[in-house]
Amino acid sequence: MTQAENADPILIWGAGAIGGVMGAYLARAGQAVHMVDVVERHVEAMRNEGLSIEGPVDEFQQRLVADTPETLQGRFRRVILAVKAHHTEAALDQLMPHLSDDGFVVSAQNGLNEKLIAQRIGSQRTLGCFVNFGADWLEPGRILYGNRAAVALGELDGAVTPRLKDMHALFSLVESNAVQTDNIWGYLWGKLGYGSLLFATALTPESMADAMSSPGHHAVYATLGEEVMRIAVAEGVRPLGFNGFDTEAFIHGDQAGIGRSIAAMVTHNRNTAKTHSGIYRDLAVRKRKTEVDAQMGIVLEIARNHGVPTPGIAALCTLIHDIECGRRAQSMELLDEMLSVCV
Template sequence: MSEPVLIWGAGAIGGVIGAHLARAGHAVHMVDIVEEHVEAMRGPGLRIEGPVAEFTQRLDASTPGELSGQFSTILLAVKAHHTEAALDMLEPHLAPGGIVTSAQNGLNERVIAARIGAARTLGCFVNFGADWLEPGRILYGNRAAVAVGELDGSLTDRARRIHALLSIVEPDAVLTDNIWGYLWGKMGYGALLFATALTPDSMSDAMARPEHRTAYEALGHEVMTLAAAEGIRPLGFNGFDPEAFRNRDAGAMAASLAAMVTHNRQTAKTHSGIWRDLAVRKRRTEVDAQMGIMIDIAASHGLGVPTLARLVELIHDIEEGRRPQSPALPDLLVPPCA
């Protein structure tokens, strides 16, 4: 049997990937900090539910403290703000010459590369919809764009190997020479999703509110301006049009928002993971690791991002109980747009 792929973080993304790989006959070992989830995976199995796929897959699994051995291929699928802590635990299990692939939201490749080196880090972009429901259960809500690529844009055998694995989950997965373009495109898309989490509305209903359109346009514009300052050519996906927001083209932004609303009306995952952290799991979100880093990048270029800064403040207010989620809360994003 070939050496298992180690998937560190068996939540929404890691769980869907691991279950599909194992069902296809690949050796997989899952690691998660939730003991009940680990017991479910190696006992009755991990239940994948939803319109995309319905099956139960038993998986080799352990908590970090139970894990032994080293692995050449590690897929990191934890929340962005848990990246450093996960690296502390997984680094002893990374074999010499092994690679870590980040199947996360955000620019975590920067953090991983700073720790283990860019040569041992592979970039990955995942946009399919999934939710961790409870130990042993994950909702796979919709298919969407997946891409993998080397940080330096080269096309290597190891990137092809990881692409082949991810193609089991998403047959239209892309092997790209511009993974940073995908990741920055998702940062723009992600800024809009953070704004939808200010409300109890679904992603599509929140983005469709005309009174908040200027806020969504400003968020997309600020992130795409930062991408340009970083020398990145962002790529569009699932309705998001980077050029429309960078140029602040009113007609093109309206068309892009309409396309994103349409895309998100077609998924069983109606709300973002950010919303779920705030409304259901009552825990801190990835806002600092995703949007907070945008503020730091803006400062390094002498740029202002007032709408992003206000968004981060509002998410913190909800996390800390100072404000409730409300359909009107995005009203407070509109003044900075002026």
């Protein structure tokens, strides 16, 4: 590690599935990393025994410098924000005193959080990021790294800047095929389309692959993907596909192409130790709110601004809320209910 790297550590705010994997890999590669997490036992484990990365991709243990928001001191130039989308506002409130005057934030999250971050600190201090590898927080000190997948970084205006090159090089230490892109919004909207299908699988107790491969529910997945892609186009975005998700097929309502895309996504999700989405784990395992409002709810707001009808996404949000509040249980029957608005 060089003296410059020691003097300019990377602050990773949120040491869960994504942030934990990234922090462990960067530290193992010799980068100075400082982790922040709200779970005190997780912080203690990272400091003492080290963070355990487990699963088929890699297995190692990495001791990390770590703090809770209450104990963190100092200011940082490079901040990777890796909290759940609906915790973005609160995390920004806590991290802002620790962001240096020339600092910037990289949003390694799901959704369009770059919009919120840019509103708070300015677009010139916000770097876009797309992450699709599969990981799960198992318990304090343990992260499952289930599969490798697409990663991309880009400036919000598509420019190529020194900091983009710097952060792309760092992210490449985690995912060697990480992409430096001039269309980060295309990746983020592609992820929202993909994510809408994963929210639908979380209505059920089945794995992502099993729920998505159900032949009787093709219309549900087709409708959700089509709705999100129509909104992206209305926003003036050119959505990009990845890991089986074919944005062009969904944009044009090409049912044969959508069928091939869903089959490719099923194949991708069968080749992972992360069998269920993080949305499913929030509902079934951790019994807490999901990111549905911060992802799909935001999409609904944007759709209303453009006058784009979204009956599928609206029904999906209602059912996820019902599960969160204990009014409904996860079941394949909820996908059956979705069929009435997904034709």
